[in-house]
Amino acid sequence: MNAMRLTLAEASRNARDVDIAFFSVLGISAVIFLTLFILLVVFTVRYRKGSLARRGPLPRWLTREIEIGWTSGTVFVAIFIFWWFVGGSQILPRAFPGQLEIHVEARQWMWKVQHPDGAREIDSLHIPVDVPIRLVMTSEDVIHSFFVPAFRLKQDVLPTITTELEFTATTPGTFDLFCAEYCGAQHSRMTGQVVVMTAPAYAAWLHQQPHGDSLVRDGEALYAKFGCGACHAPGSQVKAPKLGGLAGQRVMLSGGGQVVADDAYLRRAIQSPRDDIAAGYDPIMPSYATVATAPEVEALVAYVKSLPKEE
Ligand code: HEC
Ligand SMILES: [Cu+2]
The missing domain is CATH 1.10.760.10 (Cytochrome c-like domain)
Structure with a gap:
């Protein structure tokens, strides 16, 4: 497994959005942290014991305007981040025409995939690039979790009910698939690959697969x-x-x-x-x-x- 590919590849639309959100919040946090830290150091030095700094009562604008401004400013930033993240995530996936619906079944310890025309594969998922994909997933035994770091996607896969994932892959290539929920002795081996192909290559690949019943x-x-x-x-x-x-x-x-x-x-x-x-x-x-x-x-x-x- 290639660590660079694991951490840096952005292979879906979702990955871009997640990265922008993550690094923006990291940046906002860094600015707040540095501001506080610098002020802390400055005040520690300036008001150390025996320094000549003025120590009378604070001017009113400092206790009122600055205090209220700083508090409401950071509250506003926190609410903005909340709104941004909740607004950006899909709460209820809905099927729409043109989506390629692929069924995934997890079990100890493998991923079984079934394509709409009946083609089946194990521990790999072949998909066409730039086509909206809808995975309908369920488990035959315990809780698993479908995790593709390069897509910045993770979704629990549960017994008796189905969960869904919607995404569009943007880069042809091979990406790691992990189970991200401890599911028994061989959990760490429950890995696979997602192979993103051009549309013609996907069609050709489908054609060559052993077809079970649809x-x-x-x-x-x-x-x-x-x-x-x-x-x-x-x-x-x-x-x-x-x-x-x-x-x-x-x-x-x-x-x-x-x-x-x-x-x-x-x-x-x-x-x-x-x-x-x-x-x-x-x-x-x-x-x-x-x-x-x-x-x-x-x-x-x-x-x-x-x-x-x-x-
Ligand atoms: C004993 C008779 C009976 C059997 C057997 C039966 N159903 Fe039904 N089904 C009904 C009745 C009566 C309704 C309408 C009442 C309701 O909504 O529960 C219904 C409703 C439904 C509906 C909703 C239909 C609607 O118009 O909303 C679906 C879907 C359905 N059944 C599928 C199935 C499937 C699949 C099976 C086999 C696994 C099955 N049924 C077996 C009698 C039966
Ligand atoms: Cu698992």
């Missing part, structure tokens, strides 16, 4: 295995909503209110159906939280999203 195909098999169709199939006797074309639609909820059927909603509908009941239906759908693993729920969501609108 996420949608996995989901289709699970849909059959869990018997979802018993209620949701168009001809079913059970009164259950049609799932075709549901993704992205507005759903009316019983008891008023409505939600947009995004990934989070679909996940929730499968893992804890009682949370949001679709208006006009009975709450008879069983929860699959303990039946389906987090990666299986992801596959089911992908399959539901792929279903065309029925007539």
Whole structure:
């Protein structure tokens, strides 16, 4: 591992923003620190025991204006830094068209990656440069953390729920990937590489990979295995909503209110159906939280999203 590359490479849009923020705050802190330190030294020398400095009562402007000015000035700087950092970070990642959605599964002690067309890889992540990437991540066992220093990105990867990361790589090259959450004996070996390629090179690379079933195909098999169709199939006797074309639609909820059927909603509908009941239906759908693993729920969501609108 090359230490220079680790510390200095700025390989994503996010990396630039983080570095600018970090070094600006370091600079502001240095100015405040030096000002205080110099004043400390000057006053220590000037007002040392036996010096001839004037020691009468302080003039009023010193106790009022300077004191108030200094206090409110530094408070303002602190609030500014807070606003800057909170405003600059994405609080709720939302999918948008044109993003390349890649699924990452962590387990003791490897990173498993699945590309949209079904290509799979282990301990490496190949991505095209300048394309917005959305990683949808989950863990099969304990808590891991997806950490790419050159992108200045770190995100916990948790069992039973999914977390997401959005970024755009800006520099072709190979960058280190670490697990940044102690996850067992081989934690320090849970490393990999992120390979950023030009778009044609990525397409060629994808083509050469062994392809497993795509996420949608996995989901289709699970849909059959869990018997979802018993209620949701168009001809079913059970009164259950049609799932075709549901993704992205507005759903009316019983008891008023409505939600947009995004990934989070679909996940929730499968893992804890009682949370949001679709208006006009009975709450008879069983929860699959303990039946389906987090990666299986992801596959089911992908399959539901792929279903065309029925007539
Ligand atoms: C026993 C029948 C039954 C089974 C089995 C069942 N569901 Fe449902 N499902 C329902 C009913 C009824 C609703 C509407 C009430 C609600 O929102 O909980 C529903 C709601 C949903 C919704 C939200 C639909 C909307 O319009 O908001 C999704 C998504 C869904 N189910 C997916 C699945 C998946 C995936 C499976 C299999 C893993 C499954 N269901 C198995 C009966 C069932
Ligand atoms: Cu780990």
